[in-house]
Amino acid sequence: MDLxxxxxxxxxxxxxxxxFQPMVDVSTRRIVxxxxxxxxxxxxxxxxAPNVFIPLAEEHGLIGEIGAFMIAEGCRCAAAWNGGSxxxxxxxxxxxxxxxxxxxxxxxxxNLRRLSxxxxxxxxxxxxxxxxxxxxxxxxxxxxxxxxxxxxxVDDYGTGHSTAEQLAGLPTTEVKIDMSRVQAATxxxxxxxxxxxxxxxxxxxxxxxxxxxxxxxxxxxxxGVDRAQGYLFGRPESESDISRLLKNTx
Ligand code: C2E
Ligand code: CA
Ligand code: CA
Numbered sequence: 001m002d003l004x005x006x007x008x009x010x011x012x013x014x015x016x017x018x019x020f021q022p023m024v025d026v027s028t029r030r031i032v033x034x035x036x037x038x039x040x041x042x043x044x045x046x047x048x049a050p051n052v053f054i055p056l057a058e059e060h061g062l063i064g065e066i067g068a069f070m071i072a073e074g075c076r077c078a079a080a081w082n083g084g085s086x087x088x089x090x091x092x093x094x095x096x097x098x099x100x101x102x103x104x105x106x107x108x109x110x111n112l113r114r115l116s117x118x119x120x121x122x123x124x125x126x127x128x129x130x131x132x133x134x135x136x137x138x139x140x141x142x143x144x145x146x147x148x149x150x151x152x153x154v155d156d157y158g159t160g161h162s163t164a165e166q167l168a169g170l171p172t173t174e175v176k177i178d179m180s181r182v183q184a185a186t187x188x189x190x191x192x193x194x195x196x197x198x199x200x201x202x203x204x205x206x207x208x209x210x211x212x213x214x215x216x217x218x219x220x221x222x223x224g225v226d227r228a229q230g231y232l233f234g235r236p237e238s239e240s241d242i243s244r245l246l247k248n249t250x
Contacts, residue, residue: 004060006042007053011065015041018073019236020090022245023207023229026221031249033089034081035125035229036074037236038066058095067098068107075111077239078121081246088246091123091153099126099138109148119149123174127155139170146171153207157181158191164198175199177225179210185219196224 010016020034040048057063070092078090098104112122124145142152153174154167158181167175177195185192185208192208199206208220211230220228237245 001045003048003053003056007056007062010040010042011069015043016066016069017041017238018070018077019238020077020242021229021236022234022242023227024233026217026225026228029233031088031246032227033091033123034242035091036070036077036093038070039236054095058097063095063097064101064103067095071107072111075115075117075122078117079115081243082118082121086246087121089121089123089151091125093155094124094126096127099141100134105141105144108145108150112148120151123151123153125153125155125176135169142171157195167198167204168202172202172204174205174207176207176209179230182208182210182216182220183212185216185223187219187222189219189223192220192223192225200224
């Protein structure tokens with residue numbers, strides 16, 4: 001099935017939607033953040049997973065448009081969910097291709113200003129393999145984002161070529177330990193312990209991804225992880241479902 005022609009029109013026709021998955025504080029289990037995850041509701045083929053269409057979009061130069069849409073949606077929801085005294089961070093995934101285009105900073109600035117999103121609410125998630133490409137350029141861009149009050153999260157940590165230098169070398173505010181590491185973790189897990197020590201020494205928040213069981217939560221909490229995300233707390237949900245969930249959160 002050739003999805004490419006359909007993907008070209010999907011954004012324009014509103015077939016791509018942002019879903020949001022909660023992240024909780026491991027001690028209180030309160031929702032402190034949500035991650036925006038793209039969903040494609042194809043008129044004939046039904047729901048298509050981002051693992052299928054994001055790589056396709058990256059390969060064929062469509063990620064800029066989808067990425068811009070996700071940033072706009074993330075900011076719109078961030079504004080809606082952060083009225084009054086409420087504080088819930090909203091993380092948006094950003095591809096390498098977006099980070100190396102000059103418009104990303106403008107898009108983020110425009111959305112934050114137009115919607116009056118408070119500081120420290122928007123977070124961009126980048127993958128660790130990315131900074132190697134054009135490290136100086138990416139570093140400068142991320143520093144500018146930090147000046148706007150945008151958080152920088154290093155995603156999927158512990159897969160591929162993760163190094164402590166990469167984590168320490170960028171203006172990182174958060175690190176997300178990959179699900180594969182979390183689900184295989186032991187109470188004395190040296191990898192996770194190492195990440196926590198390194199991160200906390202730099203004031204970086206540590207998130208465990210893919211927490212599905214109470215036992216996994218106990219282990220990551222014991223290892224000093226700050227936040228957790230996973231099916232134990234909730235799957236990615238539509239904006240209206242998350243809005244309802246946040247309203248019912250004390
Ligand atoms: P990711 O950024 O690592 O996002 C987490 C993925 O893990 C999500 O899959 C989420 O649904 C899934 N997940 C969360 N908790 C659990 C759990 O407890 N168990 C299991 N088995 N899975 C869990 P999803 O939504 O299918 O997204 C897959 C990937 O697609 C994302 O991985 C991200 O790399 C990419 N992606 C999604 N939306 C976007 C986007 O807007 N832009 C970019 N560039 N990439 C995106
Ligand atoms: Ca992510
Ligand atoms: Ca991840």
